[in-house]
Amino acid sequence: MNRVLNFSAGPSGLPLSVLERARDEFLDYHGLGFNIMEVSHRGKVYETMHNEIIANIKGLYNLDDDYAVLFLQGGGHMQFAQVPLNLYIGGEAQYANTGVWTKKAIKDAGILGINYRITASSEDSNFDHIPSDAGFSSDADYCYICSNNTIYGTQYKNLPNTHGAPLVVDSSSDLFSREIDFKAKHIGVFWGGAQKNAGPAGVSVVIIRKDLLDRVEYNEENTPAPMRHKAPFASHVPTILRYKVQAEANSLANTPPTYSIYLLGLVIEWIKEQGGLKAINAINEQKAELLYKAIDESSFFKAHARADSRSLMNVSFTSPSPELDALFVKEAENEGMIGLKGHRLLGGLRASIYNAVSLENVKTLVSFMSEFERKNG
Amino acid sequence: MNRVLNFSAGPSGLPLSVLERARDEFLDYHGLGFNIMEVSHRGKVYETMHNEIIANIKGLYNLDDDYAVLFLQGGGHMQFAQVPLNLYIGGEAQYANTGVWTKKAIKDAGILGINYRITASSEDSNFDHIPSDAGFSSDADYCYICSNNTIYGTQYKNLPNTHGAPLVVDSSSDLFSREIDFKAKHIGVFWGGAQKNAGPAGVSVVIIRKDLLDRVEYNEENTPAPMRHKAPFASHVPTILRYKVQAEANSLANTPPTYSIYLLGLVIEWIKEQGGLKAINAINEQKAELLYKAIDESSFFKAHARADSRSLMNVSFTSPSPELDALFVKEAENEGMIGLKGHRLLGGLRASIYNAVSLENVKTLVSFMSEFERKNG
Numbered sequence: 045m046n047r048v049l050n051f052s053a054g055p056s057g058l059p060l061s062v063l064e065r066a067r068d069e070f071l072d073y074h075g076l077g078f079n080i081m082e083v084s085h086r087g088k089v090y091e092t093m094h095n096e097i098i099a100n101i102k103g104l105y106n107l108d109d110d111y112a113v114l115f116l117q118g119g120g121h122m123q124f125a126q127v128p129l130n131l132y133i134g135g136e137a138q139y140a141n142t143g144v145w146t147k148k149a150i151k152d153a154g155i156l157g158i159n160y161r162i163t164a165s166s167e168d169s170n171f172d173h174i175p176s177d178a179g180f181s182s183d184a185d186y187c188y189i190c191s192n193n194t195i196y197g198t199q200y201k202n203l204p205n206t207h208g209a210p211l212v213v214d215s216s217s218d219l220f221s222r223e224i225d226f227k228a229k230h231i232g233v234f235w236g237g238a239q240k241n242a243g244p245a246g247v248s249v250v251i252i253r254k255d256l257l258d259r260v261e262y263n264e265e266n267t268p269a270p271m272r273h274k275a276p277f278a279s280h281v282p283t284i285l286r287y288k289v290q291a292e293a294n295s296l297a298n299t300p301p302t303y304s305i306y307l308l309g310l311v312i313e314w315i316k317e318q319g320g321l322k323a324i325n326a327i328n329e330q331k332a333e334l335l336y337k338a339i340d341e342s343s344f345f346k347a348h349a350r351a352d353s354r355s356l357m358n359v360s361f362t363s364p365s366p367e368l369d370a371l372f373v374k375e376a377e378n379e380g381m382i383g384l385k386g387h388r389l390l391g392g393l394r395a396s397i398y399n400a401v402s403l404e405n406v407k408t409l410v411s412f413m414s415e416f417e418r419k420n421g
Numbered sequence: 422m423n424r425v426l427n428f429s430a431g432p433s434g435l436p437l438s439v440l441e442r443a444r445d446e447f448l449d450y451h452g453l454g455f456n457i458m459e460v461s462h463r464g465k466v467y468e469t470m471h472n473e474i475i476a477n478i479k480g481l482y483n484l485d486d487d488y489a490v491l492f493l494q495g496g497g498h499m500q501f502a503q504v505p506l507n508l509y510i511g512g513e514a515q516y517a518n519t520g521v522w523t524k525k526a527i528k529d530a531g532i533l534g535i536n537y538r539i540t541a542s543s544e545d546s547n548f549d550h551i552p553s554d555a556g557f558s559s560d561a562d563y564c565y566i567c568s569n570n571t572i573y574g575t576q577y578k579n580l581p582n583t584h585g586a587p588l589v590v591d592s593s594s595d596l597f598s599r600e601i602d603f604k605a606k607h608i609g610v611f612w613g614g615a616q617k618n619a620g621p622a623g624v625s626v627v628i629i630r631k632d633l634l635d636r637v638e639y640n641e642e643n644t645p646a647p648m649r650h651k652a653p654f655a656s657h658v659p660t661i662l663r664y665k666v667q668a669e670a671n672s673l674a675n676t677p678p679t680y681s682i683y684l685l686g687l688v689i690e691w692i693k694e695q696g697g698l699k700a701i702n703a704i705n706e707q708k709a710e711l712l713y714k715a716i717d718e719s720s721f722f723k724a725h726a727r728a729d730s731r732s733l734m735n736v737s738f739t740s741p742s743p744e745l746d747a748l749f750v751k752e753a754e755n756e757g758m759i760g761l762k763g764h765r766l767l768g769g770l771r772a773s774i775y776n777a778v779s780l781e782n783v784k785t786l787v788s789f790m791s792e793f794e795r796k797n798g
Contacts, residue, residue, distance in 0.1 A: 048454035057459045060448075067447035070441055077425035077757065081621040082434045084760065117494035117623065118661060121675040125659030152659050156702055222493040239676055246459040246494065246678030282502030282529050284495060289528075298498040299616055300676060301623030302432055307458075380454065383461065 049405050052383030053358060053396040054195055054217065055239040060184045062310045081303035085296055094294070096308035101249060104312065104321055105224060112257070114250040114287065115295040115305050120145060120216050123248065124152040127186065127212055127233060132158045133259055135185040140178040140204065141165035143193035144389060145214055163187075170390075171196040173353040178204035181224045186210045186232055192218035194240075195387040196393065197360035198353040203229045210256060216240060218357050219249060220315055223324040233287075234258050239348060240357070241398045243308035246301045250283035250287075257288040315399065324399055326358075331397045331406045332356040338410045345384075345419040348390065368420055369393055379412055425780050429760030430571055430735060430773040431594065431617040439687045446649065462673055471671070474686035474782060478626060480700055481689065482601060489634070491627040492672040492682050496523060496614045497593050499662075500625065501529040504563065504589055507664045509535045510636055512562040517555040518542035520570035522591055523768060540564075544678060547767075548573040550730040554579035563609055569595035571617075572764040574737035575730040575770065580606045593617060595734050596626060597692055598776060599702040609633050610664075617734070618775045621683035622769035623678045627664075634665040689766065692776065701776055702733075707731045708774045708783045709733040715787045721794040725767065739769035745797055747771055756789055 050057030068325050073080045076089060078284045083090055098113045107113070114156025116122065124188050127149070128137060135158040139150050147311060153160040165174065165180030180187040187206040193197040193218040203211065203224070219236030226234070239245035283289055318324055337352060339345045339361050348360040363369050369392050386392035399405055451456045453466060460467055475490045484490070493499065505514060511726030514537040516527050530537040539629070540556030543549065548570060557564040564583040567575040571594040580588065580601070587609025596613025603611070609630050615624035660666055666674050695701055713731060716722045717736050725737040740746050746769050750762045763769035774783055 047448065050455060050459055052459065053459055055462065055676065059756050063456060068446055070444035070447065071424065071437075076760070078427060078434065081432055082427055082429065083432060084429055085432065085622070087438060090783055117496070117678075118499070119494070119675045121661035122495070125661065129659075148630060148660070155659060156657050175509055196646055219638050237460075241678075244678070244680045245462070245676045246681055254701075269464065280533050282532060283525070284498035284502065298434065298496045298623045299614065301494075301619045301621070301681065303681070304678065361551065382455070 046380065049243045049381045049408060050383055051381060051395045051397065053240070053387065053394060053399065054237075055187065055245045056241075056383070056396060057400050058311065058396050059314050059400045060306070062307070063312050065310055066307060067098065079303075080306045081111075085299050085302055090302060093309060094300075095313060097305060100309070100316065101251075104220065104315065105226065105251070107251065109227060110254055111226065111242065112252050112254055112291045113392070114252065115300050116235075116248045116250050116290060117246065117247070117301060119248055120214055120235070121148065123214065123233075123235050124149040124155070126285055126287065127160050127188065128153050128156050128280045129285055130334045131186045131210065131212070131232065131256060131259060132156075133185050135159070135183065136161055137186055137188065138163045138180050138184040139188045139207075140175060140180070141167060141415075142174055142190055142198060143171045143196050145190045145193065145216070146188070148190060149190075149214065166198075171198065173350040174198050174200050180204060180206045180209060182207035182209050183210040186212050188214075190213045190214040190216075192216075192355050192357050192398075194358050195360070195390055197347070197349045197358045199355035199357065201352075206230045210253065218355075220312070220324070221357060222326055226251075226253075238308045238311075240313045240396070241400075244304050245400060247304040252287055252291065254291070257291050281323065285389055321383065327403060328356045328397070329382065331401065331403055332359065334403070334406050334410060335397065335406045337358050337396060338413055341387070342413070342417055343421045345413065347402050348392070357398055358394055358395045358396045359384060360390060360392060363384075363420075364418055366391065371420070372416055375414060381409060381412065423757065426758045426785060427760055428758060428772045428774065428778065429788065430771060431521065431614075431788045432616050432622050433618065433683070433760075433773060434777050435688065435765050439684070443685055446711060456680075457683045459467045459638040462676055462679055467679060469678075470686060471673075471682065474658050474682060474689060475544075477689045477693065478628075479685070481597065481692065482628070484603060484628065486632055488603065489629050489631055489668045491667050492627045492661050492677050493612075493627050494623065494736040495666060496625055497591055497612070499611075500591065500612050500627065501526040502533070503662050504565065505530050505533050505535050506658045508563045508589070508609065508636060510562050512536070512560065512748065513538055514565065515540045515561040515586075516562055517552060517557070518544055518552055519567055519575060520573050522567045522570065522593070523565070523604045526565060526567075526591065527794050529601070529718055533680065543575075548575065550727040551575050551577050551724055553693065557583045557586060559584035559586050561586040563589050565589045565591075567593075569590065569593075569734050570731050571735050571773070572737070572767055574724070574726045574732045574735045576732035576734065578729075580608075583607045587630065587764060595732075596700070596706065597689070597698065598705055598734060600698045603628070615681060615685045615688075617773070619688050620776075621681050624685055625798060626685070629664055629668065631668070634668050695707060699735065704780060705733045705774070705776070708778065708780055709736065710785060711780070711783050712736050712772060712774065715790055719790070719794055721798045722790065725769070733773055735771055735773045737763060737767060737769060737771045739763075740797075743768065748797070749793055754791060758786060758789065
């Protein structure tokens with residue numbers, strides 16, 4: 045067995061120790077004679093694990109009881125819909141447009157027919173930076189950002205000021221990568237799919253400020269809630285799409301993706317073993333610095349993102365030509381490094397250096413880049 | 422390691438050979454140096470597997486190109502919403518009410534504000550049978566059933582006649598358990614969560630007749646489609662909830678739950694190795710016959726479902742008292758048999774004898790029941 049070095053943008057590589065533990069428990073979870081995926085989500089064994097993982101997540105982000113941690117399905121795309129369905133109350137939703145993922149969220153806001161406004165955008169320069177001012181105002185129903193833009197390799201260094209309005213953060217590609225002060229940033233909803241920094245595809249960690257659960261007064265009789273008079277969907281939100289239903293059921297309103305949650309839990313434990321989010325972030329900064337330095341000092345490679353907006357998670361760059369980009373990807377694969385092809389919308393190259401990618405892995409990549417430039421420069 | 426005998430209603434036990442294969446491939450899928458969950462769903466390795474599994478499912482159910490096989494998230498609860506959102510065109514939706522799962526689907530039809538009618542129900546006798554006539558008519562927008570009622574242990578022996586209207590089948594707890602003639606039964610949408618007969622929780626197999634994808638003319642401009650004039654949601658259906666979006670993208674419109682799909686694929690291969698659905702059904706009939714015979718011949722145990730409606734998947738029964746039911750569950754666990762407690766809404770006992778439960782396992786259970794009756798009868 046020869047494990048590859050995995051620079052995939054998502055789904056992505058998991059820490060080897062996590063995989064080994066999951067493999068060792070595959071036929072026999074904690075000596076109980078079953079895989080955790082083989083038992084009821086309403087039994088004590090599963091629920092104990094489920095609650096431990098929630099407690100660990102609250103510990104990592106230092107969340108108090110004002111916040112609920114949910115495990116939902118459908119990834120970011122489902123959140124593009126669930127956010128307006130649950131948070132829009134007939135005022136104005138505000139979106140900062142920083143790439144494909146915010147564009148998709150904005151599109152669904154349009155489909156749902158809510159009143160929304162794009163308050164800032166970097167589309168004119170092909171999303172190569174984060175706007176310095178998100179343009180949010182305190183009277184917004186909610187203010188929406190994507191904290192890390194996987195395709196363009198940009199990231200908010202600091203989350204923007206909403207002046208008190210609830211901040212909605214799509215953190216799919218920088219979940220669990222750094223400390224976040226939820227209260228100071230007025231975070232209302234914060235989510236990420238597990239498949240980049242935290243496990244396999246199929247589960248999203250959705251953190252919601254509990255007071256927002258009462259924004260919409262759903263009821264059995266389907267009479268429109270008073271605050272929703274301007275929302276075209278009024279009280280017609282299906283049961284499973286209501287945050288409140290899952291919050292009240294501790295994410296057990298329906299069968300959750302139990303095995304994905306189990307693996308998420310193992311990754312969370314691994315993050316704690318690394319020293320938590322502060323320590324993980326310090327390593328992430330080292331990894332990114334090493335890689336950006338190699339790009340900046342080269343006249344061969346060029347980064348897409350502006351220096352002030354560079355992501356610690358996804359480094360999007362190019363060689364001098366599409367042909368050399370393709371050769372780079374091919375030769376890297378021959379050396380056991382996968383996932384380095386850029387997203388089809390941007391082209392070029394991309395190295396995703398999520399939590400599970402070690403500093404050593406990045407050094408190996410940098411050496412390969414240097415050798416590739418020497419041969420082809 | 423001592424594997425339990427697993428009679429859980431869901432999530433449920435998987436075939437041991439499937440678990441062993443997944444364990445052996447956990448760090449190294451096909452010698453490629455990664456777990457399949459660690460790579461992009463847009464790469465060749467994943468897509469090849471994805472398409473093979475779809476082809477295998479089409480083979481098992483003998484589906485032609487009029488049907489698309491989708492892998493969706495959110496389980497049955499999401500389908501309770503997606504069915505009306507995609508299939509209702511302003512006429513009447515018809516529901517046959519046979520238990521908790523149809524009641525939940527009916528509730529969401531009400532929340533969405535569509536015009537629906539309950540055409541048959543067995544609620545008056547605590548859902549102990551399948552109504553002999555579903556009461557469906559050819560002019561329905563769609564006709565809705567749950568083919569197997571996990572809680573009450575009832576199952577349609579034959580799917581009902583819709584007189585040509587599209588039949589919608591929630592097959593969550595008898596998916597891949599028997600042959601189905603999709604065309605003869607006018608099946609429009611047919612789904613099941615994997616977590617009972619086909620893998621872990623987190624993925625639903627949704628089979629849809631392609632002509633239904635064009636029922637609703639979604640468009641970017643959000644103008645209501647002409648056929649939807651009576652639907653309160655009109656064209657306000659979020660992107661990810663549209664069957665057509667996922668059908669056109671081969672279920673890759675967003676990141677699918679890749680590892681759940683991988684395990685589903687292994688179970689599908691195992692079903693093929695058993696001889697396919699006809700052979701699986703023959704074994705399922707033997708297992709159920711053995712268990713119902715033991716109950717019927719006993720004066721101690723009593724089945725919930727009427728003889729004409731008994732499920733081959735879930736056998737719901739009682740001992741003479743709740744105290745003896747509890748003792749039964751406890752002593753069975755001591756003997757390594759788990760998952761025998763009845764659903765909280767019905768109480769009593771329940772043995773779920775899905776595909777992965779062998780005839781040998783059922784014999785062991787029957788022996789235990791006989792011994793339990795001898796000691797406590």
